[in-house]
Amino acid sequence: MMQILAIFLDAYRSLNAKKMFWIVLAISLLVVASFLLVGINERGVKVAIWQFNSPVMNTNFVPPALFYKFLLLGIGFPWYLAWLATILALVSTAGIFPDLITSGSIDLLVSKPIGRLKLFLAEYTAGLLFVTLQVTAFCLGSFLVLGLRGGTWEPGVFVAVPLMVVFFSYLFSVCVFLGMVTRSTVAALLLTLLFWFGVFAIDAVEYQLLREITMKRERVDRSEMWHGPNHGRRPRETLPIERNGGSVNLPGAKPDAQSAEDARPIKGTGPADGAGQEKSGVKVTRAVGKSLLKAAVESMKPEEQREKKASPNASAKAGNEDREEDEGNEFATLEATHKIVYGLKTVLPKTSETVKLLERTLIDMAELPEPRSDRRKQRARVWRKTEETIRARSVAWVIGTSLAFEFAVLACAAWIFCRRDY
Amino acid sequence: MTTPADSPVIDLKHVAKTYGRKVHALRGIRMQVHPGEVFGLLGPNGAGKSTLVKIMMTVVRASRALGTMLGRPVGHKPTLARIGYLPEHRRFPAYLTGRQALEHYAALANVDRRTRRRRAAELLELVGLDRWGKSKVSAYSKGMLQRLGLAQAMMNDPELIVLDEPTDALDPVGRREVRDVLQGLRDRGKTVFLNSHLLSEVERVCDRVAILVLGKVVHQGMVDDLTARSRHYEIELGSGPAGRLQEAVRSAIPVEKGTLASGEGVELAGNVVRIGTDDPARVQPIIDALRSRQLVIESVRPVRQSLEDFFIETVSGSDDRSPVPRDGEGDPP
Numbered sequence: 075m076m077q078i079l080a081i082f083l084d085a086y087r088s089l090n091a092k093k094m095f096w097i098v099l100a101i102s103l104l105v106v107a108s109f110l111l112v113g114i115n116e117r118g119v120k121v122a123i124w125q126f127n128s129p130v131m132n133t134n135f136v137p138p139a140l141f142y143k144f145l146l147l148g149i150g151f152p153w154y155l156a157w158l159a160t161i162l163a164l165v166s167t168a169g170i171f172p173d174l175i176t177s178g179s180i181d182l183l184v185s186k187p188i189g190r191l192k193l194f195l196a197e198y199t200a201g202l203l204f205v206t207l208q209v210t211a212f213c214l215g216s217f218l219v220l221g222l223r224g225g226t227w228e229p230g231v232f233v234a235v236p237l238m239v240v241f242f243s244y245l246f247s248v249c250v251f252l253g254m255v256t257r258s259t260v261a262a263l264l265l266t267l268l269f270w271f272g273v274f275a276i277d278a279v280e281y282q283l284l285r286e287i288t289m290k291r292e293r294v295d296r297s298e299m300w301h302g303p304n305h306g307r308r309p310r311e312t313l314p315i316e317r318n319g320g321s322v323n324l325p326g327a328k329p330d331a332q333s334a335e336d337a338r339p340i341k342g343t344g345p346a347d348g349a350g351q352e353k354s355g356v357k358v359t360r361a362v363g364k365s366l367l368k369a370a371v372e373s374m375k376p377e378e379q380r381e382k383k384a385s386p387n388a389s390a391k392a393g394n395e396d397r398e399e400d401e402g403n404e405f406a407t408l409e410a411t412h413k414i415v416y417g418l419k420t421v422l423p424k425t426s427e428t429v430k431l432l433e434r435t436l437i438d439m440a441e442l443p444e445p446r447s448d449r450r451k452q453r454a455r456v457w458r459k460t461e462e463t464i465r466a467r468s469v470a471w472v473i474g475t476s477l478a479f480e481f482a483v484l485a486c487a488a489w490i491f492c493r494r495d496y
Numbered sequence: 497m498t499t500p501a502d503s504p505v506i507d508l509k510h511v512a513k514t515y516g517r518k519v520h521a522l523r524g525i526r527m528q529v530h531p532g533e534v535f536g537l538l539g540p541n542g543a544g545k546s547t548l549v550k551i552m553m554t555v556v557r558a559s560r561a562l563g564t565m566l567g568r569p570v571g572h573k574p575t576l577a578r579i580g581y582l583p584e585h586r587r588f589p590a591y592l593t594g595r596q597a598l599e600h601y602a603a604l605a606n607v608d609r610r611t612r613r614r615r616a617a618e619l620l621e622l623v624g625l626d627r628w629g630k631s632k633v634s635a636y637s638k639g640m641l642q643r644l645g646l647a648q649a650m651m652n653d654p655e656l657i658v659l660d661e662p663t664d665a666l667d668p669v670g671r672r673e674v675r676d677v678l679q680g681l682r683d684r685g686k687t688v689f690l691n692s693h694l695l696s697e698v699e700r701v702c703d704r705v706a707i708l709v710l711g712k713v714v715h716q717g718m719v720d721d722l723t724a725r726s727r728h729y730e731i732e733l734g735s736g737p738a739g740r741l742q743e744a745v746r747s748a749i750p751v752e753k754g755t756l757a758s759g760e761g762v763e764l765a766g767n768v769v770r771i772g773t774d775d776p777a778r779v780q781p782i783i784d785a786l787r788s789r790q791l792v793i794e795s796v797r798p799v800r801q802s803l804e805d806f807f808i809e810t811v812s813g814s815d816d817r818s819p820v821p822r823d824g825e826g827d828p829p
Contacts, residue, residue, distance in 0.1 A: 080603035084589070091591030178587030182648070185553040186604040187577040495515075495556040 077188045078196050085200030089207070094166040098159060098208055105154050106215030110223060114141040140437070142224035146216050146231070147433045155212060155238055156429045161267070163208065163242060164249060167201045168263040171253035171487075180496045190492040198250060198484065205242040209235050233435045237428060240473060244423035245270055247480040251487040254494075270425065277426045280419050281460070283412040288459045290405050292452075423476040427464065431472060434465055504528040505656050505687040506535075506552070508563035508570065513547050513556065513711075521547045522558075523711040529656075529704070534678060534688040536698035536719075539708030540811050545691050546584060548708070549660050552689075553581050566655060577606050580649035584660040584691075586641065590634035594625055594644050597633055602651035612651070619647035624673065638665035646677060657681060658689045663697055675701055699803040707810055715810055719803055726801030727774035731783065733767045734792030741767060741791075748785040756782075774798065 089095045113120040114136065118128035131141070174180060174197060183193060213234050221227040248269050253262035506529035513522040522544045529535040539545045550556035554571050561570040568575040588597045598616040607615070620626045623643035628636065636644065642665050649657055662678075663671045671694075678701050681688055692698050698705060699719060706716040715722055733741065742764060749769075751762050761772030762782075769786070771779055779796065786793060801809075 076606060076608075077604050080600055083603075084592075084600055087591055087596070088589065176587060178583055178585035179589075181550070181553070181555050181581075181583035182586060182588075182601060183604065184555050185576060185579075185581045185583070186601065187573050187575070187606060188604055189573060493557070496550070 077186075077192070081193070081196040082200050082203065085197075085203050088170075089166075089204055092166055094162065095204065095207075098162045098166070099211055101162075102154075102159060102208055102212045103215060105150060106212060106219060109142070109145055109150065109216075109219045112145060113223065114138050139220070139224040139226035139228075142220050142226075143228070143436055146220070147436060150212070150216060151234060151238075151432055152429055155209065155234070156241065156425070159208060159212070160205075160242060160245065163205050164245060164263060164266060167204050167246060168249050168253065168266065169259035170197060170201045171250050171491075172257050172259045172262060175254070175257060175491070175494075175496060177496065184496065191488055194488045194491045198246075201246055201250070202239055202243055205239050205246075206235065209238040228436065230435050234432050237432050240477070241425055241428045244425060244428070244476055244480050247483045247487070251483045251490075254487045254490045273422050273425055276415060276419050276422060277424070280412065280415045281426075281464075283408060283415060284463060285456060285460045287405070287408050287412060288456050288463070290401075290408070292456055292459060420475055421479060423479045424472050425476075427467065427472045428476060430464070431469060503531075503567065504564075505531050506563075506565050506689065508561075510560060510562040511548065511551060511558055511570070512560040513544070513551060514559045521711055522551070525708075525711075525713055527706050527713055527716065529687060529689055531687055532682065532685050533703040534682050534690060534701050536702035536705040537689065537691040537708065538695065538698060538705055538807055542710075543708040544711040545708055546660060549658060549689075549691050553579070553583075553658060555583075577652060578655045580652060580654035580657040582645045582649040582657075582659045582662055584664065586645040586648075588633045588641065588644065590632065593630050593632055594620060594636070595629040597644065598648055598651055601648050605652040607652050615651055615653065616647075619650055622650075622677065623647045639667060639670045642666055643670065643673070646674065650681075654686070656687045656689065658691075660691045661693065662690065663692060663694055671697060695802075695804040695807055705803070707807060709811055723801050723803060723806050724774065726806060728761075728799055729771045729773065729776070729779045730795075730797055730799050731769040731771070731779070731786065731793060732795045732797075733769065733786070734794055735767055744789045744791055745769060745786065748789040748791065749782055770799075 111122045114131065114133055115125075116133050117125065118132050119126045130136075133141075136144075174183070184190060213232050216234075217228065217231045220231060245266055249262050249266040252265045253259065256262055256265075506527065508525050508527040511522055511525040512520075514520050525544075525548055537545050537548070547556055551558045551561060552565060552570060554573065554576065558570070563570050565572070566575050566578055589600075592600060595616050598619065599612045602612040602615065603609075616629070617626070620629045623646055625640060625643055625647070628640065633641065633644065642662065646659070646662055649659065659678075663674050666674060675697065678688055678690070682701075682703075690698065690702060702719060704716070704718050705722065706713050708714070733745070745764055749756065749762060754763060755761055758778065758781075760778060761770075763770040763772075769782070771782060773779065776798070783793065783796065
């Protein structure tokens with residue numbers, strides 16, 4: 075224990091000596107303080123002495139507590155903590171392991187009666203100290219902003235401390251691994267940022283695919299959603315498509331689409347219904363590259379369609395069946411693509427979703443105000459459904475699979491650390 | 497746990513290290529260091545000295561390591577709490593003060609807080625850094641860092657101290673201070689394992705040495721013993737015509753193939769006669785013979801080869817491919 079405390083004390087001294095630590099802390103407090111200057115009233119939003127009237131963003135429509143939650147959860151945490159502060163934290167901590175394994179420095183450490191694995195884990199944990207302190211300071215400020223300005227004392231804000239530390243640890247593990255391999259701080263930092271960008275891109279693609287699937291299910295045309303009905307072209311009738319177990323149903327209509335059932339997350343888009351999918355017998359044929367997608371699409375097609383393909387004469391029975399088939403094909407392709415991206419995402423750390431877990435904790439979907447215009451309603455409906463699908467993914471899946479990735483990367487880094495000759 | 501007084505502090509039976517599959521850094525080291533002695537490890541660059549030291553300190557993993565340190569197998573981590581180590585290129589975190597650095601590394605060696613504080617003050621004074629204890633190590637000169645490293649190696653009051661080039665970067669005064677520290681340690685019964693390039697330093701402070709060449713111990717023993725075989729007497733004669741002098745010497749001492757009838761080797765170089773013996777009694781008849789030929793003797797002195805001479809002779813005379821071990825080293829037991 076004495077050794078671990080010594081390493082933590084050394085990490086604290088190291089942080090204390092780094093100006094970056096204090097700079098990031100100062101920026102954090104500045105960001106929180108800036109939220110104090112923003113207020114909401116009956117007419118709209120007030121920033122310091124400037125009033126911005128808004129028909130939507132006012133206390134009649136959005137309660138102050140929700141407004142500040144939005145402010146913190148929409149800007150403070152995802153943009154500042156999850157991006158800027160994280161990059162600064164990576165800049166500050168990327169050098170820990172490359173510096174540690176420098177000749178002369180590592181000799182003094184590994185020649186002490188402390189196991190290499192213990193030393194590695196202690197140093198790694200000490201590296202997370204940076205983020206822990208930063209996030210704690212930010213959360214404390216956010217808690218005060220919510221209480222003083224929003225009128226709600228929300229201890230749930232402090233959930234951000236473990237969440238953000240876990241989120242940072244995904245990236246830090248990669249950074250440590252790269253630092254061990256390259257022995258270079260700059261290389262480790264740049265490659266980690268590249269990795270993060272890759273993870274973010276996959277996450278964004280998965281989200282977009284999920285939204286497209288949701289739009290199709292909800293009979294929402296993209297053009298209508300963004301520009302309103304009859305915008306620029308003849309409105310296209312979209313068909314609600316519902317996955318029913320392993321088959322895709324293409325009903326002519328399901329008029330009560332807004333029924334209570336809509337509140338349920340979409341099937342086939344997350345681990346929540348993974349078991350059900352398996353039970354229904356959907357199997358993606360083993361294949362490679364493009365053929366994988368093709369095989370997946372084929373497996374997603376409803377039984378009837380496959381039969382129709384087998385006997386072309388049967389397809390001529392109904393006039394609009396071709397169009398339905400196109401819709402079905404498109405949907406199946408979307409689902410198959412989503413499934414592949416989702417599979418890829420499963421093995422990678424889920425940075426965005428980990429950050430969003432805080433939103434889950436602090437904002438209930440029921441709290442959200444109803445949009446007024448139809449266009450907004452449509453957009454909100456799709457957004458809600460997509461969010462619900464994402465929220466249906468269990469915390470264990472989001473954190474668990476990400477930590478599994480982190481564990482694997484750390485294990486590789488620790489193996490290198492323990493086996494290397496210095 | 498303490499080591500019995502008679503058993504070696506370091507008892508290496510077979511230590512080998514191969515990098516990749518081709519580079520044999522150590523080819524089976526056998527070496528013994530006894531309690532209370534200052535032991536010097538010598539060897540040219542690339543001989544494997546640092547690798548051996550690093551294996552002993554678990555910085556490098558041996559391909560094979562049979563033997564003990566302080567009675568425990570080589571690489572036994574808890575035993576390192578009883579060993580002090582100064583690496584060759586020590587690097588202290590720049591944000592620590594001298595005192596903090598000492599206390600930090602002592603904590604890693606499981607030294608309790610009170611002892612850490614006390615010993616830090618004592619050792620800073622011992623190495624002449626008591627006024628600099630509160631200064632950041634980034635402000636230290638190379639010599640000061642080396643002295644701090646030496647203090648760091650002694651923080652856990654070790655039974656064995658392993659020093660890798662401790663006088664590196666030190667000026668003559670600093671070297672003398674290190675030498676005094678080493679002698680002080682020996683006086684207190686500590687065992688010191690010293691790896692150094694400075695042969696004169698080693699010769700001054702070490703009781704025993706081992707010479708490593710290409711990953712093998714080619715000589716090991718007391719410094720006096722290693723250099724004893726080179727002891728001889730030199731008789732300096734008065735100057736005179738070279739040809740006549742040589743003729744006179746040859747007539748005085750009958751030499752056959754460079755050896756006297758009594759077996760001592762004889763060599764005439766200029767006006768100096770070298771006699772290969774360390775026994776003064778055997779020199780007397782030669783002096784008498786020279787005097788009987790009316791040769792003037794200016795001086796007679798016993799000469800001993802320095803460790804440096806011996807080292808250079810050993811290194812240059814070693815066959816790179818098959819160094820000849822003296823103590824049977826090289827073969828695993």
